[in-house]
Amino acid sequence: MAVDLAGAPLRSPVMTASGCAAAGRELDAFTDVAALGAVVTKSVMLAPRSGRPTPRMAETPAGMLNSIGLQGGGVDALVEHDLPWLAERGATAVVSVAGGDPEEFAEVARRVVGAPGVAALEVNISCPNVANRGLVFACDPASSAAVLGAVRAAVGDDVVLLAKLSPDVTDLVGIARACLEAGASGLTAINTLLGVDVDVRTMRPRLAVTTGGLSGPAIRPVAVRCVWQLRAAMLAGLLPQAPVVGTGGVASGADALQLLLAGASAVQVGTAVFADPTTPGRVAEELAAMLAERSFASVAEAVGYAHRP
Amino acid sequence: MSPEVGGPPRGPGEGDVVGDEAVPPAGAVSERARVVSAEPVGAYARLVLAAPGAAASARPGQFAACSTGDTGMLLRRSFSISSADPAAGELVLVVAAAGPGTARIAALRAGDELPVLAPLGRPFALPPAGEGVVLVGGGYGAAPLAWLGAALRARGSAVDLVVGAGDSCRLLAQDTPAGTPSAPVDRVHVATEDGSAGVRGRVTDVLAGLLAEPAAGRRHVFACGPMAMLRAVHEVAAAAGAATQLATEESMACGIGVCMTCVLPVVGEDGATRMVRACTEGPVFAGDRLRWDAIGAPAPQRPAGVGARVPADAVGAPSPVPPAGGDAVQPGSVAGPATGARS
Numbered sequence: 275m276a277v278d279l280a281g282a283p284l285r286s287p288v289m290t291a292s293g294c295a296a297a298g299r300e301l302d303a304f305t306d307v308a309a310l311g312a313v314v315t316k317s318v319m320l321a322p323r324s325g326r327p328t329p330r331m332a333e334t335p336a337g338m339l340n341s342i343g344l345q346g347g348g349v350d351a352l353v354e355h356d357l358p359w360l361a362e363r364g365a366t367a368v369v370s371v372a373g374g375d376p377e378e379f380a381e382v383a384r385r386v387v388g389a390p391g392v393a394a395l396e397v398n399i400s401c402p403n404v405a406n407r408g409l410v411f412a413c414d415p416a417s418s419a420a421v422l423g424a425v426r427a428a429v430g431d432d433v434v435l436l437a438k439l440s441p442d443v444t445d446l447v448g449i450a451r452a453c454l455e456a457g458a459s460g461l462t463a464i465n466t467l468l469g470v471d472v473d474v475r476t477m478r479p480r481l482a483v484t485t486g487g488l489s490g491p492a493i494r495p496v497a498v499r500c501v502w503q504l505r506a507a508m509l510a511g512l513l514p515q516a517p518v519v520g521t522g523g524v525a526s527g528a529d530a531l532q533l534l535l536a537g538a539s540a541v542q543v544g545t546a547v548f549a550d551p552t553t554p555g556r557v558a559e560e561l562a563a564m565l566a567e568r569s570f571a572s573v574a575e576a577v578g579y580a581h582r583p
Numbered sequence: 584m585s586p587e588v589g590g591p592p593r594g595p596g597e598g599d600v601v602g603d604e605a606v607p608p609a610g611a612v613s614e615r616a617r618v619v620s621a622e623p624v625g626a627y628a629r630l631v632l633a634a635p636g637a638a639a640s641a642r643p644g645q646f647a648a649c650s651t652g653d654t655g656m657l658l659r660r661s662f663s664i665s666s667a668d669p670a671a672g673e674l675v676l677v678v679a680a681a682g683p684g685t686a687r688i689a690a691l692r693a694g695d696e697l698p699v700l701a702p703l704g705r706p707f708a709l710p711p712a713g714e715g716v717v718l719v720g721g722g723y724g725a726a727p728l729a730w731l732g733a734a735l736r737a738r739g740s741a742v743d744l745v746v747g748a749g750d751s752c753r754l755l756a757q758d759t760p761a762g763t764p765s766a767p768v769d770r771v772h773v774a775t776e777d778g779s780a781g782v783r784g785r786v787t788d789v790l791a792g793l794l795a796e797p798a799a800g801r802r803h804v805f806a807c808g809p810m811a812m813l814r815a816v817h818e819v820a821a822a823a824g825a826a827t828q829l830a831t832e833e834s835m836a837c838g839i840g841v842c843m844t845c846v847l848p849v850v851g852e853d854g855a856t857r858m859v860r861a862c863t864e865g866p867v868f869a870g871d872r873l874r875w876d877a878i879g880a881p882a883p884q885r886p887a888g889v890g891a892r893v894p895a896d897a898v899g900a901p902s903p904v905p906p907a908g909g910d911a912v913q914p915g916s917v918a919g920p921a922t923g924a925r926s
Contacts, residue, residue, distance in 0.1 A: 293842075300840040300863070304613050304700075316843075322899035324858050328890035331836050331844035333658050338836060342843045345858060345899070482890050490657050548837040549650070549657045551700070552613050 275562055277311065277540055277573050280459035280517050282393040282434040284311035284366060284540060287573045288530060288558040291521045291544030292317050292370035292396060292438070293342065295554075297356035298363070304551035308364040309558070311540055315352065315360075317372040317398040320382055322348040332471040332480035337490030337523075338545060339469050341481045344372055344401060349382045353389050361391035368436070370396040376424035384428045395433060397425055397458070400440035400465035402487045412440040412465070415452035426457025436519060438462040441496050447507040451514070460517040462542070463500040467493055490523055490545040497522025498536050505537025505578050525553060527560020534561075534573065535580035610640030611703055611839070618695045619673060626752045627723050628678045628689040629665070634699055635672030642667075642706030643731035644830050644867040647676060648838035650698040651684035658836050660684050663807060663866075664702060666730040674701065677726040677755060703838050704866045707731055707805055707828050713739040715801040717793055717825070718768070719786050719816050721808025722748045724830070725756040731805060732759070733767035742767070743793055743801065747774040747786035754780055787815045794823035801825060808832075810879060811888060817870035827870030833861040848874035848894050856897040 275286045289312040295301050298313035307313050325345025332339045346352075352369070360367045369386045373379035383395055399421050400412035411417040422437055429435070437453035439446065441464040450461050466487025471480045479485075501520045507513035520538030524530050525546035533541045541561075546553040570576045616634035623629075637647065641664050648659035665675040680686040691697060710716065716735050718728040725746045732742040744761070748754045757773045757780065760766040772789045773781025782789065786808075794801055804820040806813055807830040820827045835845035840863035849859045850872045859865070878891045893900050 296841040296843075303609075303611055304839070324893045324897045324899040324901070325843060325846065327892040328844070328846060329834055330846070331834060331842070333656060333836075336655060336657065338657060340836070340842070340844060345843050345846070348899075476889075482892075545657065545836075548842050549659060550613070550698070551837070551839055551841075 275558065275573060279394065279519070279540055280434045280436075284393065285309070286311040286558050287534070287540040288554055288561060289368065289519070289540060289542045290314050290547060290554055291542035292398060293340075294544040294547045297352065298360050298365055298367075299356070301547065301551050301554075302363065305553070305555040307360070310365065310554055312366040312368040312393055313360060314368040314370055314396055314542060315356065316346055317344050317370040317401060318346055318349045318352045318382060318386075319344060319372050319374070320349055320378050322346065322351070327482040329480060329482055330486075332486065334469070334471055334488065334490075335492060337488055337492035338548075339471055339481060339486030339488055340466070341483045341486035343483075349385045353385055357386075357389040357391060361389075365391065366393045367391050368394045368396050370398050370438070371425070372398040372401055373421070376420045379421050380424040380428035383425045383433075387429045387433055393434065394436055394459075395425070395429070396436040396438050396462055397422060398438050398465070399453075400438050402440070402442075402466060402468045402485065410440060410442075412438070412449060413443050415445075415449050418449050419452040419456035422453045422456035422458050434459045436460045436462045438465055439500065440465050441493075441500050441522075442468055446500055446503055447513055450504055450507070451512075454514045454516050458516070460519065460539075461504060462519040462521060463504060463538075464493070464497045464522045467496065491525060491529075492523065494523025494529060494532075498532050501533055501538045502536040502580075505581060508537075509578075509581060524557060525549075527557055527562075527564050530557050530561045531564050531576070534576045535578070537578040537581065539574070539577050610637075611700065612636035613698070613700050616674070616697045616699045618691045618693050618697060620693050621691055624677065625754060626679065627755060628680070628691075630676045630678060630688075630691060630697075632674045632676065632697060632699065633672055634674045634701065637699060637701035638667040638672050638674050639669050641674060641702035643727045643734060644706035644828075645702035645704050646838070646866060647674060647699045647701035648703060649676070649688055651687050654683055654687050656684045658684075659700065659838060660688060661703070661835060661838055661862075663724070663727050663830060664730075665726040667702070674699070677723050679723045700838060704862055705864065707830070707867050709735060709738060710740070710803045710826075714803060715741040715743075715799060716803045716805060717743045717745060717790060717801050719745045719790055719804060719806040719808070719812075720747070720756060721786060721806075721812040722753050723755050724806075724808030724812075724832070725754075727807065727830075728805075729756050729759045729767045736767060736769070741769050741800070743770050743772065744768040745772045745774070745786045745789045745793070747781075747789070748776075750775055750777045751780035757781070785815070786812065787819045790816060791819050791823070794820065794825055803828070806830070813870070814875060814879070817873075817875070821871065828867050829870050829873070831861050831866045831868060833866070835862050838862045846891075848877045848891055848897055850874065856894050857899075858893060858897060
């Protein structure tokens, strides 16, 4: 089940998704984090951050909205407390970095690089819950390129950088191209979709800040579509060749296999962890069995297989 | 974290940064429980579950996160554990059907399966042996109080149990045995708002009377129920000089500390306010640590009494000053004002 992600060796194609596993410690009681491809840590910014008011969560059909607002202790706490724990545990970390501007992204990345056990950085240009959410970087090619360029310049050529994309765009391939040309080694698709849920009893939005990111099985077809589009663009020569990490609504081995067949080289399990923290391990087991049943000798053979003529 | 009862009350965020403190209790397990029996209790359903892993270490105040099966709803529903019997391997839950997910769990029958994650959260911290305690439960919030009372009485505390609800159907634990040497509590007091059982009024009316009795030595109040009741209980207790431990009921997605949806503004040992997870650092909080000025505070487009705002002095709170460099919020932004959270 080992995979190579733009030069980052992972022991499995199944990771956690950012924001859905904290920094792995809480999950370890229920799923062996050292057996996962990686623990993708919750997006971290430079300073401690309180997040947004509550309610921060609204359950919706086959999914949920969240408006956490990147609550966390800041990058120095992550580097000092969480990454050493993951390394000691034998787990591989992919650190999701965020910022309010390209310089903050770059500084956060600079402080993470070199920590033990970090296989890659995921650059979260698509969080819908950052303060200036009118300016989600991933909705604009130039803003996306500015962030990826700043991070690449800060970390040097050898660090694997994944750009996390938003599905809430009109030209996904154009934004992906901007990210890859600015220095991304690969792409993660997708972040949540922006949504609103109105409580018909109070006749008010259910989230304190009105909007939140939609995740869960409800968005899986959107994730599969985005991965498919990126793969198709690469096959057509419209996008540089680069690995894609698929995420969105993965709760089973079949979900993970769909994303691989559509073109993902690895997958992330997100919201399903909230429903059942044993899910990542189960998804990996189910995926291994399904690949074997279909006579794939490696994960790589299945990647993009649904695009075959 | 030790689930052991009897230690000093543990404040949230003791000297640690957010995100680095509480992990699920060492005893938390994921298991497929079997329903041993299910029976209605007033407006609620009482489920006895064969869940030996969870029952082994559960303490009063901890909760169980239960799957809603094939309802199409993703997230578990959390219930305070009503009691646990490690020898029998059984957990008891009292379930109020509030929506389709909880209705599904309330409709389970003997022999059905129920995936549970338990025990989660921090239990009540038992006070020094012999100190008098008043337990206060609103509606199904009274579920764990007889169990808690037994633990307290075993340590020599005198225990008064106050249960209340809007009406008699929504009372729970009003029939708790009392007064005998083996009973879990010394006395039971009942209040209903419509007067259909016990005294007409609220639990806080009864509580105020108990705390006003001279020389009764009631120094602690432990309460479970809706946030508005917890606030009122804390105000009454604080005015009488009694310490409170309050089991909160925040809406949560995961129950194990990874999703950050269930946070409350809480003052830590270091005096700093943080948004802390009710699932792992609670659900039981010392009442004097909760930032009541921010909990249930009205906000634009939000009814008063719902949720909590982030106090301006909380660690990592948005700065009121826009960030330098002019990342002004764009016209048409759906999310309201920029909060300038850098710095």
